[in-house]
Amino acid sequence: MQTVRLRRPGGLDHLDIIEEAPPGAPGPGEIRVRLHASSLNFHDYLVVSGKSTIDDGRIPMSDGAGVVEAVGDGVTAFVPGDSVVSCFFPEWQDGAPLCADFSATPGDGIDGYAREAVVTPASWFTKAPRGWSHEESATLTTAGLTAWRALVVDGGIQAGNSVLVLGTGGVSIFALQLAKAMGATVVATSSSDEKLARLTELGADYVINYKTHEDWGRRVRDWTGGRGVDHVVEVGGPGTLAQSIKATRIGGHIALIGVLTGASGEVPTADLMRRQQRLQGLIVGSAQHQRDMVRALDATGLRPVIDRSFPLTDISAAFRHQESGKHFGKITLTI
Numbered sequence: 001m002q003t004v005r006l007r008r009p010g011g012l013d014h015l016d017i018i019e020e021a022p023p024g025a026p027g028p029g030e031i032r033v034r035l036h037a038s039s040l041n042f043h044d045y046l047v048v049s050g051k052s053t054i055d056d057g058r059i060p061m062s063d064g065a066g067v068v069e070a071v072g073d074g075v076t077a078f079v080p081g082d083s084v085v086s087c088f089f090p091e092w093q094d095g096a097p098l099c100a101d102f103s104a105t106p107g108d109g110i111d112g113y114a115r116e117a118v119v120t121p122a123s124w125f126t127k128a129p130r131g132w133s134h135e136e137s138a139t140l141t142t143a144g145l146t147a148w149r150a151l152v153v154d155g156g157i158q159a160g161n162s163v164l165v166l167g168t169g170g171v172s173i174f175a176l177q178l179a180k181a182m183g184a185t186v187v188a189t190s191s192s193d194e195k196l197a198r199l200t201e202l203g204a205d206y207v208i209n210y211k212t213h214e215d216w217g218r219r220v221r222d223w224t225g226g227r228g229v230d231h232v233v234e235v236g237g238p239g240t241l242a243q244s245i246k247a248t249r250i251g252g253h254i255a256l257i258g259v260l261t262g263a264s265g266e267v268p269t270a271d272l273m274r275r276q277q278r279l280q281g282l283i284v285g286s287a288q289h290q291r292d293m294v295r296a297l298d299a300t301g302l303r304p305v306i307d308r309s310f311p312l313t314d315i316s317a318a319f320r321h322q323e324s325g326k327h328f329g330k331i332t333l334t335i
């Protein structure tokens, strides 16, 4: 079977595509999945570009979607033919967060899904939404579940709430779509006027170019009549947090998800305290969160925005496309 392995020192020229023996039959409690798709995240980019320290020969990609081919003894959650999607933290099934690193995450600390087939414990996958393509389902493991947790699990979003999303990457577009599906109003930002027009088409109620309007936080607050938004899905980190705090209402919720502008920096802590906001860091979610999200997606009819799909053999080109920043929503791999 075709497999991608990342060779030290990493980098897009060190993604080797090789033929390997397929996995055997699943043992007790295991399933064998024929993988059909994966999707690219900023996290996968950090892995393959050599910016994280990874074992030589690691199979990249945290997201995997496909079809169950066989089930081992004792497996009751799936039958052969089920469409499934992988979990970002396979060991975190339910309850409070367990992990503060990526040592057990496929495509980082352990082998991921840039391959044609895999045998894993059945609990490492959940069912995919009904009628979705494998490419669509593969967008859920990381980007979809992160947006879900930010707004629904941690944010407790309600109809009539207002939401700010930053930029047009995978997590932010999902957050926009989920917020609209749940009856919220949404303000969205981008560095590109062309992408702003697409955000409006997708349902954003108000859009701002964050490059030409450095005071976007005040503009967001003005748009809410001076109150501020209820929720922010914060993907920027130190370079955007001050404006996000400005944009958020007193007592509002900021889900700190990404660090696109850097790993550390200055935060206006006095503003955060005065405005009595809740700043919550998070990494993706549990298998139970994923099952809840899939049920909600089945009910809402929401479908992810796929910018472009590449064959697995063009994985380097797919990451170069992500690196260019031209994408809007998700980039996927077809396996």
Ligand SMILES: NC(=O)c1ccc[n+]([C@@H]2O[C@H](COP(=O)([O-])OP(=O)(O)OC[C@H]3O[C@@H](n4cnc5c(N)ncnc54)[C@H](OP(=O)(O)O)[C@@H]3O)[C@@H](O)[C@H]2O)c1
Pocket: 040, 041, 042, 043, 142, 143, 146, 166, 167, 168, 169, 170, 171, 172, 189, 190, 191, 192, 195, 210, 235, 236, 239, 240, 256, 257, 258, 259, 260, 261, 282, 283, 284, 322, 325, 326, 327, 329
């Ligand atoms: N904590 C978690 O669980 C979790 C999960 C997924 C992702 N993340 C993090 O979230 C961030 C986004 O991930 P992703 O996979 O969605 O990335 P992505 O698809 O590669 O999206 C990147 C987009 O972010 C926007 N952006 C870049 N700099 C920005 C800035 N200063 N202000 C506002 N927007 C900016 C750009 O949008 P425009 O082109 O429209 O300007 C860019 O296209 C990354 O830091 C990633 O590590 C965290």
